Amino acid sequence: MFQNDYFTESELACRCCGKNYFKEETLKRLIRVRKRFAKPMIINSGYRCLVHNARLNATMTHATGQAVDVQVALGRAYRLIQIAQEEGFTGIGVKQKGQFKSRFLHLDDLEPILSERTRPTIWSY
Numbered sequence: 001m002f003q004n005d006y007f008t009e010s011e012l013a014c015r016c017c018g019k020n021y022f023k024e025e026t027l028k029r030l031i032r033v034r035k036r037f038a039k040p041m042i043i044n045s046g047y048r049c050l051v052h053n054a055r056l057n058a059t060m061t062h063a064t065g066q067a068v069d070v071q072v073a074l075g076r077a078y079r080l081i082q083i084a085q086e087e088g089f090t091g092i093g094v095k096q097k098g099q100f101k102s103r104f105l106h107l108d109d110l111e112p113i114l115s116e117r118t119r120p121t122i123w124s125y
């Protein structure tokens with residue numbers, strides 16, 4: 001992963017093993033979003049290895065290195081969805097129930113052919 005002023009290697013690496021196959025193009029997109037958002041973006045999950053992904057019983061989006069989950073709520077979540085769409089994130093998952101620290105947005109830029117769902121799309125989880 002290339003050095004940048006906004007996201008660290010460990011923020012985007014797999015939480016279980018530290019491997020990081022986060023895609024460069026997605027990182028560049030994420031940095032564009034972060035610059036416009038102009039606030040810290042707390043990354044809860046970036047790249048996930050296959051083992052970790054299977055343990056979470058999740059779809060493959062994070063294992064492609066093209067997805068992040070950001071801890072964000074209320075007006076900032078509203079704004080982040082808008083910027084993410086404008087910058088070309090095509091998969092948006094919305095988890096906005098309960099305590100603020102457990103509210104997230106999932107953002108990915110999967111191409112339709114690589115995703116289990118079509119793109120662009122939005123869902124709640």
Ligand SMILES: [Zn+2]
Binds near residue numbers: 014015050051
């Ligand atoms: Zn792992």
Ligand SMILES: [Zn+2]
Binds near residue numbers: 062093106107
């Ligand atoms: Zn996610």
